[in-house]
Amino acid sequence: MYKLLRNLLFNFDAEAVHHFSMNSLQIVGNLKPAQKILAKAFSHIDASLHRHLFGLDFKNPVGLAAGFDKNALFIKELEMLGFGHVEIGTVTPQPQPGNDTPRLFRLPQDKAIVNRMGFNNNGVKAVAARLRATERNIIIGGNIGKNKVTANEDAWKDYEICFRELFDCVDYFVVNVSSPNTPGLRELQERSSLQKILGHLQTINKGNSRPKPLLLKIAPDLTTTQLDEIIQLAEEVELDGLVATNTTISRENLRTPSSKVEAIGAGGLSGAPVKARSTEVVKYIANATGGRLPIIASGGIFTGEDAQEKLAAGASLVQVWTGFIYEGPAIAKRICKHLS
Numbered sequence: 001m002y003k004l005l006r007n008l009l010f011n012f013d014a015e016a017v018h019h020f021s022m023n024s025l026q027i028v029g030n031l032k033p034a035q036k037i038l039a040k041a042f043s044h045i046d047a048s049l050h051r052h053l054f055g056l057d058f059k060n061p062v063g064l065a066a067g068f069d070k071n072a073l074f075i076k077e078l079e080m081l082g083f084g085h086v087e088i089g090t091v092t093p094q095p096q097p098g099n100d101t102p103r104l105f106r107l108p109q110d111k112a113i114v115n116r117m118g119f120n121n122n123g124v125k126a127v128a129a130r131l132r133a134t135e136r137n138i139i140i141g142g143n144i145g146k147n148k149v150t151a152n153e154d155a156w157k158d159y160e161i162c163f164r165e166l167f168d169c170v171d172y173f174v175v176n177v178s179s180p181n182t183p184g185l186r187e188l189q190e191r192s193s194l195q196k197i198l199g200h201l202q203t204i205n206k207g208n209s210r211p212k213p214l215l216l217k218i219a220p221d222l223t224t225t226q227l228d229e230i231i232q233l234a235e236e237v238e239l240d241g242l243v244a245t246n247t248t249i250s251r252e253n254l255r256t257p258s259s260k261v262e263a264i265g266a267g268g269l270s271g272a273p274v275k276a277r278s279t280e281v282v283k284y285i286a287n288a289t290g291g292r293l294p295i296i297a298s299g300g301i302f303t304g305e306d307a308q309e310k311l312a313a314g315a316s317l318v319q320v321w322t323g324f325i326y327e328g329p330a331i332a333k334r335i336c337k338h339l340s
Helices: 002-009 014-029 032-042 075-080 124-132 152-166 185-189 191-206 224-236 258-264 272-289 304-313 322-327 331-339
Strands: 051-053 056-058 062-064 085-091 104-107 112-115 139-144 172-176 214-218 241-244 268-271 295-298 317-320
Touching (some): 014 075, 032 075, 075 085, 085 172, 112 272, 185 191, 191 224, 241 272, 304 317, 304 331, 317 322, 317 331
Parallel strands (some): 062 085, 139 172, 241 295
Antiparallel strands (some): 051 056
């Protein structure tokens, strides 16, 4: 059924369809009888799926990656769809519109998405206020970034603003320095820049009586040397984990005609083409750390088998994004049923 609907929706602008679909789900979800029906239809409850990680209790290991609900507008609805956690954002200190549209493109032949959204969001104060007003029974991650106009040497200030503002609103934090859609952002993955950002956040974090888990999201395009440096730094600043991986700038081995890919232009590629590399990165980190550093795996997860592959590689939790677009709202339930 969903595939028929998907084929229809794929005839329209990807970003417009996203907003239409989620707003429609929200309207239905606001009806009291529909809430129970949706939760029952899209959830798979099994005690064997419970995960205790970062001092948090996840009802299942399947989460929704950052970028889907940037502004924490659909927490209740996503909870009804059976996810074990939702990562909101990327959130920046000041509101920003993001890059020019169109900026979200489907590659159906590759089960992939190209996006160059550019951290479009309402700003951290608006998102924090919305979270404080939202009743929920699901773990929320806060994915934080810097504003486009902020110079890299001042990026640490933006991350601090977001960290302080969201501290009482989210259950864990993810520092995003790996999106390819903010000019110069990936330069912050270099050791000296990361040391400044992460070390500063941990100083603030550990000054609280109940510190929040702090993770770093990394790109799939890092070299082995860069991964080794990040692992070393993560252990030095006592990060709670890594999210592996973000989107890729690679366009290798795509089935989509090169003329179409070139016409789309710049942006991060997600979905099936990044699956293998994402798994490689997860496995490398797990082996290099002896499993000491928890990993949330993201990249090319469409099925229960895909999720199991990431967990077998060393991940503790998984996140979907592009898979949601292609597989539909029952994706979390189907993955959970397979895992249990």
